[in-house]
Each structure stands twice: as C-alpha cells, then as structure tokens.
Ligand SMILES: *[C@@H]1O[C@H](CO)[C@@H](O)[C@H](O)[C@H]1NC(C)=O
Ligand SMILES: *[C@@H]1O[C@H](CO)[C@@H](O)[C@H](O)[C@H]1NC(C)=O
C-alpha cells in the first residue's frame with residue numbers, strides 16, 4: 001500500500017483505539033449475538049440498564065400484538081422488493097443523527113409485527129441480488145417514517161461506538177439468500193448489514209452470512225460517504241425493479257495504476273470530506289424485472305403527505321452524492337446533515353471502524 005494510504009490507515013486506527021469501548025455492562029458485540037428465528041429470539045437482546053447508552057428502547061419479539069404504527073419492534077427483514085424494512089425514528093420529525101440508537105423497523109408488508117411504511121411513501125425501489133449480498137435502494141417521502149424533511153441522515157449498522165449497534169439491539173433476518181434454499185418460511189440472521197437513510201432516499205445492504213467477505217462488502221466505516229460509495233447503484237425514482245448484479249468492489253477499495261488501494265474516511269475533526277481519491281463503480285446488472293408499485297405494496301396504512309417533502313429526482317439515478325463522479329461530496333442519502341449533530345454520528349463511526357480497520361491492516365500487511 002502507498003505511504004499515504006498507510007498513514008491515513010494508521011491515523012484512523014489510532015483514533016479508533018482511543019475511542020473503541022465495548023460497554024462493560026454488555027461487552028458482547030451485537031454481531032456476535034445470534035438467534036434462530038423466531039424461536040430463539042429473546043424479548044430484548046440488549047437489556048442491561050447499567051449500560052452506558054442504556055438498554056435498547058424497543059424489543060425483538062414482534063407479533064400481531066406489536067404490529068401498529070407505535071410499534072417499538074427492532075427486528076427487521078430484507079426479503080424481496082415487496083417485503084423489506086428500513087430503520088427510522090420512533091417519533092415524528094426526528095433526525096437519524098439524533099436518534100440512531102433508537103430506530104425501529106418500518107416494513108413494506110404486514111406480518112412482521114412492525115410499523116408499516118405508509119402507502120405511497122416509497123416512490124422508487126431497486127433491489128439487486130448479487131452473489132454475496134442483497135441491496136435495496138430507493139426514494140421515499142421520509143416524513144412518512146418520522147424523519148425531518150430536511151434530514152440528510154446517517155448510517156445504521158450493527159456495530160457502533162460500543163459495538164451494541166445502531167439501533168441498539170437491532171436484529172436483521174432474511175429468507176432470500178441462496179444458502180437458505182429458497183424456503184420463504186425459513187429465516188437466516190444477517191450478521192453484517194448497512195442502512196443509509198436521508199435526503200429522501202435510502203440504501204440498505206445485507207450480506208449473505210454464508211457468502212464471501214460479508215465484513216468488507218457490508219463495511220460500516222464509511223458512514224460519511226453515503227450511498228454512492230457504500231451502495232453504488234443506478235436506481236431511479238418512479239421505477240420499481242428487481243435485478244441481478246455483480247458484487248461491488250468493497251467500499252474504500254479501489255484500483256489505481258494497477259494497484260489495489262484502500263481509502264479511509266478521515267476523522268470528522270479534520271473537517272468536511274472534500275475529495276475522495278476514487279469514483280465508485282456501479283456494478284453490472286442484468287435481468288431486471290420492473291413492477292408497478294401497486295403490484296408490490298398493499299395493506300399499508302394511508303400516509304399524510306407533507307407538501308415540502310417530495311423526494312428529489314436524481315438525474316443520474318444515483319442515490320447518494322448525485323453520481324457526479326467528481327470525487328467530491330455534497331452530502332445526500334446517508335451523509336450526516338450539516339444541521340444535525342454529525343459529531344455524535346462520526347464519533348460512533350470512527351469507533352465502529354476499529355474492527356474493520358484492524359482486519360484490513362492484518363489483511364494488507
Ligand atoms: C408478542 O410480542 C410481545 C412483545 O414482544 C410479547 O410480550 C408477547 O409475549 C408476544 N406474544 C406471543 C404470543 O408470542
Ligand atoms: C420539525 O422540527 C423542526 C426543528 O425542531 C421545526 O422547525 C419544524 O417546524 C418541525 N416540523 C414539523 C412538521 O413539525
């Protein structure tokens with residue numbers, strides 16, 4: 001690796017070492033808490049009231065009695081374009097940055113014991129199945145899922161400053177990986193996933209627990225770079241489609257002059273990210289099948305549209321930073337809003353990066 005890449009890496013590692021603090025009251029990382037669905041799931045996976053950030057705000061056993069728009073269910077699913085959930089706040093007009101530890105599951109389909117994304121809130125969704133992950137990218141009236149209209153958002157993942165996850169105790173399941181054998185009634189726990197929410201868009205990526213490099217492909221340390229870098233895509237507003245695709249190059253990994261390089265996001269204390277040394281490549285996709293929204297979504301409660309919150313059409317269809325390819329970022333889906341407390345989001349991400357950085361160092365050295 002180049003000297004600059006190495007020094008960037010060491011800077012991140014140093015910052016991370018200072019901040020990485022498993023909570024003594026609950027030292028087991030969320031990614032190491034595995035439960036068979038549904039029988040093995042406890043009421044709460046993260047319940048210790050002595051924990052520094054407190055226990056999780058919701059619960060993990062979710063059923064017909066918890067299925068309503070006040071549900072505090074924190075067990076989520078990504079199954080198919082008509083059956084997936086996003087993490088979003090429990091209370092109206094919240095920012096992801098302020099509420100990342102308490103997000104609850106908002107799903108497209110009844111039956112998971114969660115809140116439902118109101119009818120019409122999703123205005124375009126692309127689901128891509130690759131050899132090693134499933135990625136759902138889309139456009140949403142985010143005010144319908146309790147997000148402030150102007151929130152540029154942030155990233156949710158099962159790591160976090162204390163390795164307890166954002167949201168705390170949030171679990172993820174899927175019935176859609178090939179390793180599940182096509183049995184929709186059987187669910188696998190997803191160990192590594194990322195979900196960027198904000199800027200009237202979202203990207204959710206879940207990595208196959210039986211696949212290759214789930215840690216790298218669902219890397220959580222690039223939380224300031226948004227969907228363009230973490231889930232490169234060509235999703236378009238007003239289009240609902242399912243495609244097959246190739247795996248992306250893991251976030252942060254790129255090729256320059258024939259050499260494989262690793263970029264690390266700088267600490268937030270160094271100021272806004274103005275340049276990134278590479279332009280993410282949207283992986284090839286094929287066999288896309290398009291749908292009408294009404295074919296996919298039913299049984300959702302009516303929404304209450306807010307005039308000012310119409311999702312912005314992105315000309316290139318790239319969720320994230322507009323897909324300009326300039327290597328600069330202006331902030332969009334998933335990038336912490338300049339008006340929110342980015343510091344807390346970034347503190348978390350830097351810490352969350354520890355395991356990933358150390359892994360990368362071992363791998364590269
Ligand atoms: C339904 O979920 C609630 C909340 O987690 C739980 O208290 C209750 O025991 C569950 N009911 C059944 C029948 O599992
Ligand atoms: C949302 O919160 C902001 C900041 O607190 C406030 O200015 C705005 O009026 C609120 N919007 C709604 C729709 O409640």
Ligand SMILES: *[C@@H]1O[C@H](CO)[C@@H](O)[C@H](O)[C@H]1NC(C)=O
Pocket residue numbers: 080082083182183184
């Ligand atoms: C599983 O669910 C998917 C998505 O809803 C559906 O297309 C498929 O036909 C289902 N498979 C079986 C065996 O029911």
